[in-house]
Amino acid sequence: MAVGKKGKKPPKTECCVSKPRCKRCPIRMLKDGTLPDGMTVKKRRLVTLEGKPVKKKHLAA
Structure with a gap:
């Protein structure tokens, strides 16, 4: 788990x-x-380095 x-x-x-x-x-x-x-932050949202949005299920894994 990468928290x-x-x-x-x-x-x-x-x-x-x-x-x-x-x-x-x-x-x-x-x-x-x-x-x-x-992971990084763009426009107050958590995104991957590629710029794709992160969902809660990705954080749980």
Whole structure:
């Protein structure tokens, strides 16, 4: 299970734009360097490096 470097919960698929950012926010995880390998954030959404959207079932695997 590729969750992140700390091994906590997987990131959310979309940022909720709350301030302060929650621990699972993909923007915060990108900044902290704890996003799973092969994932990045574009337009507040979690995507693969190829730019395809990530679904919850991909995070669970």
